[in-house]
């Protein structure tokens with residue numbers, strides 16, 4: 314029977330379980346569904362669509378090179394599948410399990426209901442080390458992840474028999490109602506880019522990853538830069554892990570920096586799925602704190618003026634504003650800066666993580682709901698189990714951008730401010746400010762006072778007995794069980810251990 318392979322965030326032919334399962338059975342209709350309703354959701358953006366679109370084009374070319382034609386349909390999934398059934402007759406529907414947000418989860422439920430009514434088999438394969446459902450046993454999770462990742466990555470099936478079908482044109486961002494923001498993503502997308510990025514990281518750029526990942530200056534090249542390829546699936550997580558492990562094995566013991574960096578990188582690939590598992594097991598985490606005691610801690614709606622100043626890079630804190638403007642212009646920023654931006658929004662500005670999280674989600678080309686929402690909650694201190702980490706924007710600036718190169722690059726209005734005041738321009742005299750940086754805003758909040766207020770409010774809640782009970786339940790549900798000894802062996806530092814929880 315005809316096999317419809319529905320490509321979602323797995324836009325590749327390599328290590329594609331659904332495609333392999335289809336190939337040994339019958340003809341394949343490769344399908345991408347562009348769902349306008351998805352692109353109306355508050356967490357999506359033109360920069361994401363443009364990247365996704367470029368990956369779809371790339372996949373279409375890969376399929377064409379194998380003699381087939383990618384079928385693109387625009388519409389809601391159930392209507393598209395109904396039309397395909399009317400045109401081609403009954404089929405088996407195959408896809409990877411999608412670990413997305415509530416919208417995609419509800420859509421999959423609707424598709425499943427339709428399949429049941431129509432007598433269509435809907436077969437799904439796991440693509441990440443993430444297990445469906447709320448009752449995942451966290452005690453065995455790490456071992457299951459290791460087992461899944463150790464299975465051989467599957468090559469493109471040697472024999473592919475294609476079914477052809479009519480196809481729609483890929484809409485542009487405007488046709489989906491998305492506003493272009495000028496970020497150029499097309500040259501970055503696709504399988505060849507993914508492989509080249511992986512190779513350059515493992516063989517050229519990654520040596521000082523551990524040491525250089527935190528600064529936005531060095532992080533740009535020292536980080537793997539694989540997140541968007543993993544998010545849209547032009548590279549599978551297993552291929553990535555196995556390539557890193559193979560590279561690690563061939564390194565002599567004397568290559569200490571490389572070995573340390575690759576161990577850190579491999580640990581992060583584990584976190585990728587560890588975080589996504591949290592949202593998979595508790596989908597409400599997209600909207601509600603894992604520890605319910607924090608519900609209502611921060612006001613909603615959030616202060617619109619503060620949210621806008623933060624989002625546009627106009628808070629008056631140069632390092633925060635430079636990081637945000639870099640993200641606005643490129644669609645990516647390193648982990649430390651993401652955490653710092655979220656910390657500033659959550660503690661200094663006391664904004665609800667759901668609202669600041671939506672702003673960031675739209676800015677990230679690599680938006681991955683399962684990583685994003687648990688991270689947003691964690692950085693806002695609302696998981697109940699993680700150490701409260703309030704980043705000082707000034708200290709971070711001195712640590713990560715000591716000479717102010719990054720600040721000056723992204724805040725041209727501070728170009729003339731001498732180094733001594735660059736991280737704290739509010740310390741200039743009124744007269745000097747007027748002379749040196751008249752267009753840069755005054756800081757919108759006093760960090761020390763805001764951090765104290767936030768700490769007091771959170772610790773007042775944390776001390777309550779019910780908070781402790783809740784924290785235990787959160788650890789039970791979501792905490793990593795990988796033994797400390799295992800992690801030490803893998804070279805993961807203590808602060809990363811806290812993060813992994």
Ligand SMILES: Cc1cc2nc3c(=O)[nH]c(=O)nc-3n(C[C@H](O)[C@H](O)[C@H](O)COP(=O)(O)OP(=O)(O)OC[C@H]3O[C@@H](n4cnc5c(N)ncnc54)[C@H](O)[C@@H]3O)c2cc1C
Nearest residue numbers: 536537538539540581584585647648651652680681685688
């Ligand atoms: C508030 C906040 C929101 C975030 N939202 C996203 C998101 O939407 N999409 C996303 O891919 N990452 C997100 N991250 C995690 C992390 O910042 C990015 O994965 C990383 O910066 C991407 O760059 P890279 O691929 O060069 O990372 P590398 O450091 O090279 O890491 C390699 C891969 O490991 C995974 N990874 C790295 N750090 C983490 C982490 N802390 N938690 C889980 N997985 C990790 C990612 O898949 C990443 O691509 C978020 C972090 C924070 C603090």
